[in-house]
Amino acid sequence: MAGCGESSGNVESLEKMKKWSDISMLQSIPNPTSKGFEIKVKNPEITFLGVQDQPDFAAAFITFYPSDKVIELKSLKSYFYQFRDKIISYERLINVIYDDLTKVYEPERLRIVMIFNPRGGISSRLTIDSDWSIRGGKETYKDWIGQPDEW
Numbered sequence: 001m002a003g004c005g006e007s008s009g010n011v012e013s014l015e016k017m018k019k020w021s022d023i024s025m026l027q028s029i030p031n032p033t034s035k036g037f038e039i040k041v042k043n044p045e046i047t048f049l050g051v052q053d054q055p056d057f058a059a060a061f062i063t064f065y066p067s068d069k070v071i072e073l074k075s076l077k078s079y080f081y082q083f084r085d086k087i088i089s090y091e092r093l094i095n096v097i098y099d100d101l102t103k104v105y106e107p108e109r110l111r112i113v114m115i116f117n118p119r120g121g122i123s124s125r126l127t128i129d130s131d132w133s134i135r136g137g138k139e140t141y142k143d144w145i146g147q148p149d150e151w
Contacts, residue, residue, distance in 0.1 A: 020088065020096045025078050026104045028069035036108070039064040041071065048083040048093060050119065057117040058090070060097070065109035071101070090116050090124055098128045109141060 041062040050056035060080070064071060079100070083093065094114050102110055111129040129144075131137035 020086070020092065021079070021100055022082060023079075023100045023104055025075055025082070026100065027072040027075035028105060029072050031066045031068055031070050036065060039066065039070065041073070041076065043077070043080055046080050046083060046093075046114075049085065049087045050089070053087060054119075056090075056119065058093070059115045061113040061115075062101070063109070063111040064101075064105070064107050067106050067108050069105050071105060090114070090126055094126045094128055098130075102130065109137075111144075 039062075041060075041064065043060045043062075046058045046060055048056050048058070088096070094112060097114075098110065098112050101107070101112075107130070109130050111127070111131070113125065113127045116124040116126070129135065129137070129141075131139055131141045133139050
């Protein structure tokens with residue numbers, strides 16, 4: 001969203017200049033098994049700054065299939081807290097979180113759904129899934145197909 005502190009002509013130069021997050025706070029614990037399992041994490045309130053330094057709120061729903069590492073939840077809470085004072089668009093926020101979690105944890109699968117509180121009467125829901133071919137995935141998991149699109 002160009003209206004969220006980013007102009008479309010300067011997105012690439014902004015990306016090079018600005019560090020959006022600190023991944024050093026994300027900690028892991030070893031995966032206790034080599035057998036597959038699913039972890040679902042919900043953070044009901046992520047706060048950040050949106051348009052004109054106004055507070056914004058989102059809920060994040062993370063589906064995580066671990067490889068060698070599992071998310072240490074207390075560190076994830078601290079990681080989310082760092083966005084409290086950052087001016088960042090919805091689109092950038094979900095992509096930063098996705099990129100950071102992928103880099104740190106190298107999961108078999110990562111799906112993030114974020115629901116943003118209404119701003120000006122409009123709500124937004126954004127989704128990223130590492131299984132999508134556009135993200136380099138093989139489109140193996142179709143668990144979201146046929147599910148009610150509730151939010």
